[in-house]
Amino acid sequence: MPAPAVRQEGLLRRWWRVLRVSYWLGWQIETNWTDPLLFFIYSLAKPLGGVLILVFMYFVVAQGTRGAMLGFFVVGTALWPFVVRGVMGIAWGLISDREHWKTLRYIYTSPIPYRAYLVGRSLAQATSALAPAVITLLFGRYVLGIPMHLGTVNIQYAAAAMIVGVIGIVALGLVVVSAAMLISGEAWRMPEAIGAGLYLVSGAIFPVTALPGVLQSIAQVFPLTWWLEAMRRGLLGPQTVTSFPWAGDAQVLIYEVLVTAVWIAAAAFIFAVADRRARQLGILDQESAF
Amino acid sequence: MIATMPRAHGPRRFFRATLGRSYPRIIGSNRDRSWLFYDTVLPLLGTIAFVYVYKALGAPDRFIGYVIMGGATTAFWMNVMWAMAAQFYWDKQGGNLELYMVVPCGIAPILFGMSLGGFLATMIRATAIVLIGSLLFGVRFAISNLGLFLLIFGVAIVALYGLGVAFASLFLLWGREAWHMAELFMEPVFLASGFYFPVRALGFWAAMGTSLIPLTLALDGLRQLLFGEMHPALLPVWWEVVGLVFLAVLFFVLARFMLRRMEFLARREGRLSLRF
Numbered sequence: 134m135p136a137p138a139v140r141q142e143g144l145l146r147r148w149w150r151v152l153r154v155s156y157w158l159g160w161q162i163e164t165n166w167t168d169p170l171l172f173f174i175y176s177l178a179k180p181l182g183g184v185l186i187l188v189f190m191y192f193v194v195a196q197g198t199r200g201a202m203l204g205f206f207v208v209g210t211a212l213w214p215f216v217v218r219g220v221m222g223i224a225w226g227l228i229s230d231r232e233h234w235k236t237l238r239y240i241y242t243s244p245i246p247y248r249a250y251l252v253g254r255s256l257a258q259a260t261s262a263l264a265p266a267v268i269t270l271l272f273g274r275y276v277l278g279i280p281m282h283l284g285t286v287n288i289q290y291a292a293a294a295m296i297v298g299v300i301g302i303v304a305l306g307l308v309v310v311s312a313a314m315l316i317s318g319e320a321w322r323m324p325e326a327i328g329a330g331l332y333l334v335s336g337a338i339f340p341v342t343a344l345p346g347v348l349q350s351i352a353q354v355f356p357l358t359w360w361l362e363a364m365r366r367g368l369l370g371p372q373t374v375t376s377f378p379w380a381g382d383a384q385v386l387i388y389e390v391l392v393t394a395v396w397i398a399a400a401a402f403i404f405a406v407a408d409r410r411a412r413q414l415g416i417l418d419q420e421s422a423f
Numbered sequence: 424m425i426a427t428m429p430r431a432h433g434p435r436r437f438f439r440a441t442l443g444r445s446y447p448r449i450i451g452s453n454r455d456r457s458w459l460f461y462d463t464v465l466p467l468l469g470t471i472a473f474v475y476v477y478k479a480l481g482a483p484d485r486f487i488g489y490v491i492m493g494g495a496t497t498a499f500w501m502n503v504m505w506a507m508a509a510q511f512y513w514d515k516q517g518g519n520l521e522l523y524m525v526v527p528c529g530i531a532p533i534l535f536g537m538s539l540g541g542f543l544a545t546m547i548r549a550t551a552i553v554l555i556g557s558l559l560f561g562v563r564f565a566i567s568n569l570g571l572f573l574l575i576f577g578v579a580i581v582a583l584y585g586l587g588v589a590f591a592s593l594f595l596l597w598g599r600e601a602w603h604m605a606e607l608f609m610e611p612v613f614l615a616s617g618f619y620f621p622v623r624a625l626g627f628w629a630a631m632g633t634s635l636i637p638l639t640l641a642l643d644g645l646r647q648l649l650f651g652e653m654h655p656a657l658l659p660v661w662w663e664v665v666g667l668v669f670l671a672v673l674f675f676v677l678a679r680f681m682l683r684r685m686e687f688l689a690r691r692e693g694r695l696s697l698r699f
Contacts, residue, residue, distance in 0.1 A: 167603070174607075175607050178607055178611050179607070179609065179610045180610075182610030182613065182614045185614050186610065186613055186614045186619055189625065190473070190476055190477065190486075190620045191480060193486075193620045194482040194486065195480070202480065233516065319457050322461045326461060326465045326468075329466075329472075332469060333468050333469075333471055333472045333475075338472060339472070339475045339479040343479040344475065
């Protein structure tokens with residue numbers, strides 16, 4: 134007979150409790166493998182390396198002149214770690230629980246909503262991208278001289294876009310995790326493949342207008358494209374290079390909200406189907422020794 | 424009745440162990456065709472993203488060639504970091520590392536086999552990236568001196584896998600850090616070695632500093648042979664060959680020293696079988 138305390142706890146309260154604990158667990162896994170200094174260097178090296186590659190690519194073509202594309206690169210590379218950690222990190226979380234730590238079966242069979250656990254892990258991963266994002270933006274502002282100051286930054290707009298963006302990232306993460314539930318051998322590489330695809334089509338490092346027509350249409354399907362576009366408009370103001378020159382700022386934010394809402398519904402459905410299918414096939418905790 | 428193989432000694436045993444370790448990398452991994460997608464299409468997606476950066480900047484076509492070369496080089500660097508340097512970490516997790524330590528051939532042919540297998544498998548993948556990338560974007564590569572091109576490539580590969588072995592011994596001591604450290608050596612190295620732009624853009628002395636990574640000199644030398652005068656060279660091409668030979672010898676000696684040192688430390692500190 135289940136304990137009365139568990140039965141009486143409301144669904145929302147239970148979700149909140151699991152979210153908090155899995156967030157804490159995810160944060161520990163992410164950060165406690167080394168000392169804080171090395172973790173800080175590790176967190177910064179990738180995004181700063183990424184932005185500097187683009188900066189040097191820019192300067193070898195532009196021969197030293199500065200332009201709006203620099204701001205485009207800086208915002209894109211500053212925000213991309215949220216996608217890497219939130220979308221791909223959640224899938225790697227599930228795979229490492231299954232293959233590496235071998236704890237998935239115990240977590241899954243415990244009396245918690247598994248989805249809440251995964252969302253908590255994803256949010257912890259996304260949080261670890263916050264410091265690198267801020268420092269990359271500061272680097273862009275003070276070292277590269279990107280015109281990003283109080284006059285250009287629309288704080289409310291950027292904050293709204295960021296919140297919706299993180300929700301979109303978690304929704305995408307749940308879809309990727311659903312796929313990870315159903316494959317084993319190549320599960321480690323699948324999130325990376327999806328990340329590379331998103332990197333190409335979501336306007337992370339170049340405007341979507343540079344893509345061929347078909348890929349431009351595909352780009353609009355993803356919440357990330359709208360999120361990055363809204364963040365650039367919010368942080369860089371009207372001088373920014375845009376992926377959707379035909380859309381106004383409000384329109385971009387509305388599209389971001391709408392596309393994210395569709396992805397939340399899709400993620401809930403896809404996760405439920407994948408969860409049921411993995412259990413039917415008996416592969417939920419299948420180890421592949423990869 | 425159990426079939427027995429004739430006992431081998433000396434170089435013959437070294438050779439057999441090398442082949443044995445390279446077998447799963449060449450033959451075994453090709454049994455599962457999914458590598459065609461994950462090892463060619465996946466790196467190509469990242470490469471294409473950088474091609475579109477140059478297109479968005481209105482760069483001349485030779486820069487697309489730079490990016491495709493960078494994409495192919497990424498395959499080698501990732502192989503060295505994930506399948507050489509971090510390999511002992513995976514082997515530790517899978518329980519193979521203890522077996523490697525007790526086999527009579529020693530650890531050297533195991534590492535040599537890993538390098539050989541990894542190189543051949545990656546070579547196929549890198550060739551596929553160059554071919555598909557060139558076809559997609561209509562880039563033509565004209566090699567001005569094929570012999571020198573092959574020489575630079577060969578010496579660079581020896582130096583690169585030597586570095587991989589040196590890293591492997593370092594990673595022997597690490598647990599969870601191994602995964603993160605391999606991650607750490609991605610974008611910063613792509614930047615330092617000029618994977619997607621001429622390394623001279625970093626400034627002469629900065630580029631000389633990053634030439635400790637064999638791919639820096641190799642990429643610059645190969646680009647000189649492909650793009651001629653248009654490429655802003657770091658050093659004359661023969662100087663770069665000499666530099667690569669020096670790095671190959673240096674990393675070979677370093678790998679030998681570090682392997683012994685780290686194996687001793689890992690045994691003393693009981694980390695060889697420590698999984699987490």
